[in-house]
Amino acid sequence: MNGTPSPYAHEVVKLDSVRKIYGGSKNRVAALDGVSIGLPRGSFTAVMGPSGSGKSTFLHCAAGLDRPTSGTVLLDGVDLGPLGEKELTELRRERIGFVFQAFNLLPALNVVDNVTLPLRLAGRRPNRSEVDEVIERVGLASRRNNRPGELSGGQQQRVAIARALVTKPAVIFGDEPTGALDTYTAREVLTLLREAVQWAGQTIVMVTHDPVAAAHADRVLFLADGRIVSALERPTADLVAERMTHLGAWGNESTAPRTSHGVR
Numbered sequence: 649m650n651g652t653p654s655p656y657a658h659e660v661v662k663l664d665s666v667r668k669i670y671g672g673s674k675n676r677v678a679a680l681d682g683v684s685i686g687l688p689r690g691s692f693t694a695v696m697g698p699s700g701s702g703k704s705t706f707l708h709c710a711a712g713l714d715r716p717t718s719g720t721v722l723l724d725g726v727d728l729g730p731l732g733e734k735e736l737t738e739l740r741r742e743r744i745g746f747v748f749q750a751f752n753l754l755p756a757l758n759v760v761d762n763v764t765l766p767l768r769l770a771g772r773r774p775n776r777s778e779v780d781e782v783i784e785r786v787g788l789a790s791r792r793n794n795r796p797g798e799l800s801g802g803q804q805q806r807v808a809i810a811r812a813l814v815t816k817p818a819v820i821f822g823d824e825p826t827g828a829l830d831t832y833t834a835r836e837v838l839t840l841l842r843e844a845v846q847w848a849g850q851t852i853v854m855v856t857h858d859p860v861a862a863a864h865a866d867r868v869l870f871l872a873d874g875r876i877v878s879a880l881e882r883p884t885a886d887l888v889a890e891r892m893t894h895l896g897a898w899g900n901e902s903t904a905p906r907t908s909h910g911v912r
């Protein structure tokens with residue numbers, strides 16, 4: 649306690665020796681097997697790896713949706729370990745935004761009401777100009793009064809992103825946020841996430857199977873058998889696909905996705 653700032657103070661998400669074990673002695677699976685990583689504020693991180701490598705478990709433990717078997721998770725400086733369920737729920741509501749593959753909008757509510765829902769759930773009064781700004785940022789100013797059923801998939805995901813941004817969370821976790829979108833719409837949504845990092849200094853962590861999606865991030869973490877086995881800074885889709893191929897991620901080479909340059 650000498651007043652020197654912690655070198656990790658800028659790390660919004662910090663995992664230290666996190667292990668998550670499922671099953672018993674006969675069917676034991678180490679879904680996470682000693683993961684230590686810090687994710688800096690204002691960074692965009694993609695998490696990739698073969699099926700079953702632990703991506704969802706990583707996201708769930710980092711976001712306080714699941715508890716590690718051992719190790720610590722700090723979110724915006726708060727140790728999640730000692731928190732009870734109620735405190736965890738509050739922390740998720742106050743400091744975390746989520747964007748899922750299924751947009752999870754409420755069909756009866758229009759765009760504005762879907763976007764402001766987390767604020768109202770937290771007992772906070774939506775600030776009209778801030779809400780207008782975020783809706784404009786995601787390109788839905790002319791759709792404010794439409795319901796989700798009247799919007800395209802890409803527009804619905806934009807609503808979900810606005811809803812995640814409006815609380816100014818410490819971090820947004822994305823679970824395959826472009827998984828249900830066509831290539832063109834996916835690129836628009838990824839560009840929007842990238843812009844949120846730039847304009848709002850937003851921290852984003854995104855699980856994806858898609859090298860093109862991962863290439864929008866600042867850094868890609870590769871998981872295999874519950875461990876972070878490599879990382880790629882300033883990734884390109886071709887380099888990500890190549891790294892995944894080395895991890896045996898595609899199983900059958902002929903089913904591997906091709907990037908723009910044909911790399912599998």
Ligand SMILES: Nc1ncnc2c1ncn2[C@@H]1O[C@H](COP(=O)(O)OP(=O)(O)OP(=O)(O)O)[C@@H](O)[C@H]1O
Pocket residue numbers: 670671677678679697698699700701702703704705706
């Ligand atoms: N609730 C659970 N009970 C038992 N085993 C589980 C449970 N959840 C995950 N696992 C196991 O933990 C390992 C990691 O799973 P996880 O879902 O995190 O992988 P993933 O990389 O997200 O996979 P995918 O890309 O297929 O979604 C897998 O072997 C999985 O079978």
